[in-house]
Structure formats: structure tokens, C-alpha cells
Amino acid sequence: MKELITSLANRYGVRDWKDLKAGQAACFVDSGRLRDCLRWLRDEAGYAHLSFATAIDQLERGVFTLTYALRNHERGHSLLVHSEIDRTRPVVDSIHRLWAQAWTYQREMKEWYGIDFPGSPRVDEEFVLEGWQGPPMMRRDFDSLAYSDATYAERPGRASSDPAEHMKRELYPEEQA
């Protein structure tokens, strides 16, 4: 494993290696070297299986963290390769030529987070949504409840009381705050 960490660091500047548990580790790579790094991992290091690819919105820091989960079946080891990209210019190299199913993940990230993968097949097509007019809905600044309340009618007639407030009203209404 040491060898792998060193090669990755030397070749692609991979940093912050962290063993999450037995058989699973995470590391970071610059987004510009992401595709080459993944290709090397697939072809040379035996991490041939792409479990999934996804993104995390780090709204507070203004970045998206991309996560590519690879698995080396021979060594029984999984690697979560992270890369961070600017939230305002979210563009990453597409890996659809590395894995034949990768374009679906990229299409999903495009729709859900607005992250673009130029060249990826059908990346601009709607994936799970239809006629969606809001912002990419997995972004943390999109409020699902507010959208739902504004869009879908609710059955009226519900009201709830807070126990402390209710008891104040009933038992000591004269008291002021």
C-alpha cells in the first residue's frame, strides 16, 4: 500500500491519504489530474471497478467535492478518490471513456448539482426530472421543503401546539416573557 501511496503522490500529486477502515481509504487529487489519475489507477494499480461517482456540496467553502469510489478486487481494497472544484465554475474532465457506465453518473451530477462534464454523452439531457425549472436540486442552497410548500397543495386542517407554550397559555397566561 505504501508503494501505491508514493506512486500516486509522485505521479499525480495525490495527497491526504486516509485509511478509513480495513480495506478502504480516501485521498485527494487536483481536478486537473483527476482523469489521468483514475486511468492509472484502473490500468496500472488494479482499481478496475468503479462503484459509483458522486458529488458533495460544500456550500460553506464554495466547492464541490467529487468522489469516485474504486475497488481493487484482487487486493480487496476500495479507494475513494476525491477532488475539489470551484462551485462557481463546476467543470470536470469526463471519464466516460474509462468506464462505460460513467456517463450516467455524470449526467446525474449535471442535473443534480450542475457540474458539467464536457463531452460526456447525453450529459445535458434530463435524467430523473422532467420539466424542472428550479436550480440543481441537490445543491445545499436549494430548499426542498420551501419548494414543495410553494408548489404542491397540502391537505389543510392541521395545527400543532408546543407543550411549553400551551401550558403557559393555560396555566400562567399573565406572565410575560
Place this chain on the structure above:
Amino acid sequence: MSDKHSIPGPLANEGLPLAERGLFCDAPPRQYQRANKITEAFWNWARAQSLWILGFGTGCGAIELRPLMTSRFDMYRYGIQPRPTPRQSSVFVIGGYASVKTLKRIVRSYEQMMGPKFVVALGSCTINGGMYWDSYNTIKRIDQYIPVDVYIAGCMPRPEALLAGFQELKRIIRAGRGEGQNEYARKFEWYKANQKQVIKDWNMPDYNW
């Protein structure tokens, strides 16, 4: 509520490309014309004896239809069976939550069904949003978009509860109270307005028999 969004006059089929507009009906749906009392009672009895449900599993609820239509619960003996196409079906089972994308298909399938037609709605999600009450992609009340005849509580309702629901539906039909279709015709503009409010890309005919 309906006044604000109502569509005036004959249907426009506005969502469709010009070439396709003529392919679809542009008359609004009609209310059912009852026959005389005795004949109608006989027909209602007959309708209740053969509930043909549309085989469109719109949500989780579809999973309990499998046991229902196989040997253990065997709904065929109650005169209930699934049909593959809306044209042959008289009962639409809304299997729980409906995403906007599915709602669009629900509306079209419902409109394609021959009258008299009935809707059974399963579970919390159809009544008031269920566990997806705060989701951006699921509607909360199916009765805003199509009329519903019977609700069955549960998440999911079990096959036995579904059967109970169908029995209730039969009672309603026999009593001549299956008013969903007429309701849809009566409040057609209101339903359309609601539908158009959530289905943002309205690229389908306004009414589609």
C-alpha cells in the same frame, strides 16, 4: 381557486406541436348519461363484478399487487384482474406517491381509460404527501389532479387491505356513487389548472381519449 387558472372555451391542446393538435380530441370530457333506474342498477352490479385494474405500478404500492394477483390472495375470484392497457381498464390504482414525471403519465392514462372509471389511492402519500411531504418532486394530494373514489390507509397497505378497498369500491359502484368520472368532467378546468401548475412542460394534449 379555479377561476384564476381556468382555461376558457374549447380545449387548446396548446402543449402539442401544431401538426399533432388535430390528432387528439379537443372536446372536454362529458358526464356519464345514466340509463333508467333498473337498467342502471343492473349495469352497476355488472361493473362492480368486474374490476379491471390498469397494470401501471406508479409507486411502491405496486409491490403488494403481485401477491394479490397470484395464487395466495387470488384477486381473480373477486372479479378483479390487471389489464395491460388503459383502454381496457376501469380501475386505476395509484400506488402511493406520484412524482411529477409519473403524474403526467397518470393523467394521460386516466384520461385514456374508458368510462365509467374509478380510482383507488393507496397509502399515506396519496392522502397528504406521506413521508415525501417535503420532497421537491412528489405531489401531496392526488385528489388535486384526478378524482379518487376510495382511499386505503397504510404504508404499504397489505393485500388484504387492498381487497377490502376493492370491496368498498364495489359497494360504491353498486350504489351508483362512483362519481369520479363525472367529477372530473364537472371540475375539468380546475383539474387541468392544477395539473398544469405542477407539470411544467405541458407537451401533451389537454384531453386525450
Place this chain on the structure above:
Amino acid sequence: MNIKDFIAPFAVWKRAFEKPFTVRKPIDERPGAPRYRGFHINDAKACVGCGSCEAICMNQAIDLVPVAGLPAKEGDSGLRPRVDYGRCCWCALCVDICPSGSLGMSNEYVWVDADPEVFRYTPGVEAKPWDKSELGYRRAEGYRLLDGQRVAMPELDHQAAVQSFLELVRGYSRQQAEREADRCVACGLCVASCPAHMDIPGYIKAVRDGQLDEGLNLLYETNPFPEACGRICTHRCEAACSIGAGTGADGEPADPVAIRWLKRYIADQVELADYGRALPRAEPDSGRRVAVVGAGPGGLAAAYYLRLQGHAVTVLEKDEAGGGMLRYGIPEYRLPYPALDKDIAWIQSLGVDIRYGTAVGVDLSLADLAASHDAVYLSTGLPAPYRLDVPGDDHPRVLDGVAVLAAATRGQSLGLGKTVAVVGGGNVAMDAARTALRAGCAVDILYRRREADMPADPDEIREAKAEGARLVEKAIPLEVKAIPLEVKAIPGDPAGALVAWNEARMVQKEDGQRPVPEPIPGAVHEDRYDSIIAAIGQGPDLAFVAESDGIEIRRFKPVVASDGRTSRATIFAGGDLTNERKDAISAIADGHRAALAMDRLLRAKGN
């Protein structure tokens, strides 16, 4: 492909002779499994309306609604959960979390209706066919989402405790406090039962989040004696706590959240020097002057809140230090003086002027005070002990409980002798007994009813017994007698006295009333004690109020409105002097309420 592939499928036909799988009458023949999560049931009597079910429900399927016939009362909000089956997902987390254990689920699962509006109901209140269902989901044995067990408080062991006046309870560590605070569900049932209506869920959250400055600020919003109350409060809140409403995973009654200890934890953790960081300073001077009579908790609370509003406050105290009963009535091992001093020091640091050794009615008159100030607050408490009211209660060995405690505070020799009888069942009795134990005496506590009837805090009783006091229940004192001369001659011993008391039995006189003790004829005992401490209560001393002051007094108490105003507009009163509860937190609440009312009065006058 071989011949078998053509023939084998015909094996289906053998099934024609087998019993079919089909259930004949599915709706009737298949009740839900014994654990089935069907429709909700609720024992509306056991439910306390805390809303934990509502809080855990991720579907927002539960509303808390008022129910006719279930008024709000201490420890019960009077609200009951109403379930929306347009939301519910039958996960039963509401059942798992329910502190009182009242929620459950039936194994009933068929509910069909054409009207979508009917699928909402309040289980246990609106009758449903499955209300009586024996089967259905209940929490498994040993399985709870909430922890019914309180984090144990480190305490001195009783053998060591009785040797000194060291503080018994050591206080929570940070980890312990956060773990205990984690048990709270923030329902707020406790708030109503606290006389000061402290924001208990708020400060417990502050403990949980490690925001102690914020916590201290919340404490001081309603109570400027957190160090004292964090130790000796009668904690009615804990009796109301929903967490203590049911049973824990072990089947034992669950412990309420240790609200008092958490309050103490906050105050203990913030140094007095850092109080200024967390707490508000006084407003600019208003030019109004207020006098407060008595520097007990109530008086100083009033002074604190008046001073915060910018009024000049002078507190007159007859004793040589502040705190009133907190200092002179509560022994050091329960409330060490440095803790009390810390509370008082902060109040003083805002500019409250306390004049010790100044007794109103002796050094100056109430009339003078009222004339020289814009408003006066009377919080003189209950300084006059009740007598035993039996023949011989003026015997020199009959001592007053509060006086004994005050002497202990002043470090004076108690001279109790070796054997002591404490008569009474309140906290003063327990304190006196435990003080006597620490003075090396053997102590009997004589109480006229049963232990369960004792007004003292159960912890106090438990500890007094653990420290070696003997509790004699159902003992009615008849007489205190001088010891006959021939017995008395033990040199160096204080002269003792004989206590004659009658064994009693509890008799239910009227239904619904609590039983009363009735002497058992002939069962009279006579025991010799070196000292007899009477601790059966105290009364007010209103000698300093003259008729010309215009304060209406009824049954030895000034008549006050709910905001503490007496019949004279500028004079207010509160605390033990006027209220029924006679504990520190009620006095503080009175002081706060009166301060707000006086502030309104002073502001109105200013314009």
C-alpha cells in the same frame, strides 16, 4: 436440448391434486402478526403530552392537540398526539421514543374510506375499533430509544459525609453533564412547574452544546441564584420531567433528567470573573430609588432585576451576611458558602447596595423607608419558629431548628449533647437532623405521619437515613418533661428532657382526602434526649409594619396581587412572607415578578 426439456414442464399437472395456496377469506382470516405495526393506540391517561413522538416523526405526521377533559397540569401538557395517516409511515419510532410508554400500535391494518379527510385521529381519545387491541407493536423488552437512567452523581459516601461539613454532592464533570443533558427531549413540560418558569430546555441545550456562557445567560434571565438553586432547589421541574414518566429499559421507573445538577454545572463551570462576558450589565441610571427589606433570595432577586433596569437599589438586612435562609437555614454541606457568595457577589457587582445589620422596625421605620424611596419590596420571610404546642415546649432543651442551623452557620457551638430528637418532617427537620449528626449526635426523627407523607425532599430523607438518623414514623409528641432529679446527675452532660409521644395509625377519614394520623390509645412512649429540635415550621414577623403604613394584612400575611403589589401602591411583598410554596425558587420568582411590576410602576411615574 433433450427430451426432458419437452416433458418436464408437464410436471405442473401434479399440482392439480395439491392443496391450493389460496387463502379463503383473506380479510377475515389474517389478523396482523402479534408485533404488527398497525394503527396507533394511546393510553391517554398515561400520556403526558410531551411531544417526543412529534419530534422524532420524520413525516410530520403527528400534531399535539388540546383534548377536552384533559386540562394542562404539572407534568402533563394536556395535549395529545393526533396522527395523520396522510403522513404516517408506520415506522413506530414514536412508540420507541415515548417516554411515558403510553403509545403503542394495534395489529389492525384495514382502514378504507372514500373521504380522504377522515384519516386523522387522536388515538386514545377518539374511539376506534382497535383501541382495545392486545396485539400489535410494543417496544421490545430492554429496548428504548431514550435512556431511562440518570448519570450517577458523584457523592461523598455517607460514612465520610457525616464526619464533616464538606459538600456532599461533587457536581458533574463535563462529560457527565453532557451525557445527562443528552437525555432531555426538550419538551418543556418542566417550565410550567418551575415557579420562576426558567427556560430549562434552553439551558440544558446549552450544556449539551458546550455553550456555557449562553446557558448562564438563560439562567440569569429568570434566576440570579443559579449556584444556590443548582444545589438546593426543590426541583419541582424534575417531578414534571417527561423522561421520568415511564419505565426504563430495565423495567424500573425511569429517572427524570437531573435538571438541578445541570443548572449547577453551568454556574460552577463559569468563573465569577467571566460572568461579565455572559451576562447583561445594568441599564443607565433611571434616577429612581427602591428599597428592599431582607437580603434573602427573593429580596436579592428583586434587587437584581430592578438594578438591571437602572434603578438604584438599597437592600436592608438585619443579619451580618446576605442570603437569608439559604445561608442560615441550609447547612454548608448542601450549599457551601462560597457558592452562595458567588451568586450574591454578582448581584452586588451590578451596584446593588446591601446594608447589613440594619433591621427595619428597629433601626428605621417602614414609613421612613417608603418616604425616602420610590418603591419598597418586603421580603422578610418567616423568621418566627412555630412552637411544638405541647405541654412543656418551653423547656430549655427544646431548641428551634432554624436557630440550630443558624448557629452552625455562624460557627457557634451547638451544645446539643449526645442524643437528639428532631420533631418534624420537612427539609428544615432533615437539615437539622443531619447537622446534629455532624455534631456527633445520635438522631431520631419523630414524624406524625408516614415517610411517604413527609414534605421533605425524598433525597433528603434518604440521605438523612443513610447518614444514620433513625426515622420514627407515626409519632405524635404529647409532652416534653423535665428529667427527674435523680436521673439527671451525669456530670458534664447538658440537662436533657423526656419526650412523651404516642404511636399513631393512619386513618382514612374521608374519601379522596389524605389519611390522618390517629393516636393509638395506650401506646405512649417516653424517651430521653439531650436536646429536642422542633422543626415544624416558621411564621412571619410583621412587627415592623405599622397600621399607618396602609398595608392590608390578613391571616398574618400582607395581601398581595399576583404581581406582588400590596394594598399600598408603592409597596410590594413576596417570598415566604406571602406565598404558599415557601421555597427559594418561589421567592426568587416572586422577586422577579415584583421587580417587573415595580419597574412598570417606576417608568409610569417617570413620564
Place this chain on the structure above:
Amino acid sequence: MSRAKAPYIAPAERAAPDLDSGKYLVMWQGPNHPGITGNMSLRLVIEGDSVVDCETHVGYLHRGFEKLMERRLWMQNFPLVCRIAVPEPDFNEYCYAAALEELAGIEVPDKAVWLRTLSLEMIRLASFLMWIGGQAGAFGHGTIAQWSVTMRDYVLDLFEELTGGRIYHMYIIPGGVRGDVPAGFLRRVLETMDTVRKNLDDIELVMFHNVVYKMRAQGLGYIPPDWVDQYGITGPNARAAGLPRDLRKDLGYLAYPRLSFEPIVGTVSDAFERSRLRLLEMYQSIDLIRQIVDMLPARGAFRAKLPNPLHWKIPAGETYVAAECTRGEYGFYVVSDGGDKPRRVAVRGPSYTHGVALMERLARGVNIADVAGLMVSLHTYPPEIER
């Protein structure tokens, strides 16, 4: 029959049919169609009888789980996750619970480990039983579903007794499970296993020794072994191609290291081989369930003490927990930022790759009547694609 001997390899590149030429027909299979698994759809371009091009369209069941989870407390997500894969909910519960336990450093009692294994293996069996009815039905063999769905129902009866729910069990709660086995339960498990096994024997006879089924399934949807990594194929679809990949062995989670079993491997991954392999896995599940019943500890706690669920905060961190469900690698990727709600939960469902990228390729050149059978042979559940 020739198809069985020389498997047809679907072309890698999409055809670009000229839809205006009149040669082609665009046909939607689904969402309202009996030949589709669940609520999804295929957009097929057809020339004569064969599919020229296929596009999978999903999203009809999209509820935004991953968004909703970010809005809910850690414990509140427990009832939510099982809805992600309706026929096989327990894997969601397990992966979610295990991820939380890992991040929060909670040790699960041994008894709970066994009960979790039992419930996962039981739902594998139930899910396979449902699938096999669909697979046979897709090739016109409706009888199998009449048996297998009832067998599944018998397994669901066991679930109902153990967990209080038929479909959504909500049993594997973070920290352990929600209850011990009821009295007499294990005996009923064994009895049910006997019944299921007997019926599986019949199914094997009638379905797998059936000339119609063989002719239609053999050679259909052939997956060459080198596609497995290229497409991220897992589960029976991969094992049928000869790769012994089974996460129950590879990851050794729960009590699987203490059970004796070997991954079942096929030779040529076509629709027939895949379904045969799944049948063998059902037998394997029955065997495993029997082993579990034998080894289940009689006593012991079934849940670790957890903090108050209303304030539970989980230390910042990330983990990916996977398990072998009937369709392959099912996983939860959970990220915590130290708060009381997840920062991100991503669900990896095997259908995601099987049902979209792989299906689109395999469908090219397939007879239109076989599309449903092909789809089912990949064993896809749409809700886990779109979440």
C-alpha cells in the same frame, strides 16, 4: 439455438438511425407496460422485429431521497432508507445503520449481528422469489409466479412476525435491531425453508428444463467477462460471467465469515445462465438461513445503547458501506460534517449500471419480444436507480 452456441455481442457504438426514413419505429416500453420492471421506460427504435437503439428513461419514482436525508436527523432517516429499494428494503437499513455505527464508533452486539444476517439472507431469498416469477412471466410462463410469489409471501409472513412489517421491515436500526426473535419463530423459519425448497425443486423442473425457456433465454443478453469491470457489473450478472465476486465473501461483513458457503459462479453470462445462477443462489440462501438458525445465539443484547436520537451528532467523517444484495453491490456512502444530520448520503444501487448503460447496450439487436426478458434477466429495480 445457434444463439446459445455463439453468443451475440451487442455493438459498442450506438446506431444513428434516420427516424424520418420511414424504416424505423420509435416505441416506448413503459412506464405503463407489463413488460417493464417497475415504473420506468425504454425508448426503443425498432427496425422490423429488432431493436436498433434503446434508451433507458428513469425518474418516474424519483423522490429525492438523498436530498430528504440531508434534511432529517440521523435517526429519522432510518424509516426513510428502506423505501429506496422496495422489494429488498433491508439492505438499505443495514448499509445505513452500519455506516452510522462505523462513523460513530458503535459496537453492535453479536446477537444483533446474527439477526441482521438472518434478515438480509431472508430478504435475498424473498427478492429472488419475486424476480423469478417476473423472469418466467417475461417469457410467457405465468405459472412460476403463481408459486414463487406465494413462496415469497411465506417469507414475508416470517418478516411480519419478526419485525412487525411485511414490506418495510424497519428492523435493522442503528445500534442493532429492534427486537429479539419471537417464541417458536426459528422453527417456523425452518418449516418455511422446507416449503420453499420443495417449490424451488418444482420451479427448476418446470422452468429450467423447458424447451421454450431455453430457446428464448439462452444466448440472450450475453455479457462477456471483460465487460464486468468496464460497466461496473456486480452480483449474479458478474458471477454468471465466471468471476467469483461476492461481497459477502470479499468484505466479510456481519456473520458471513462464520458461515460456510462459496460464491456460485457461472460460465457464460446470458439470460439463462444468470437465471440458473440465481436459482442456485436461492438454494444457497436457504442453506445459509438454516446455518444462521443453527448458530443464532439464544441470549444477549440485541441493541447497543445510543445517544438520544433527537440530538445525536456523528463525528465528521466519511465511509462507504457495501453489501451483496440479490442484484449485486448495494452501498451507502455517508458523509458527516459532525452535525445532527448527514452532510451527504449517496446510494449505490446495482441497477444503476445494469439498468441504464448495460441495458442500453445489450438491447441493441435484440428481438423486440425479448426486451422484457432481457431486462428482467439483469434484475433491475428502478427505485434504486433514481432514488
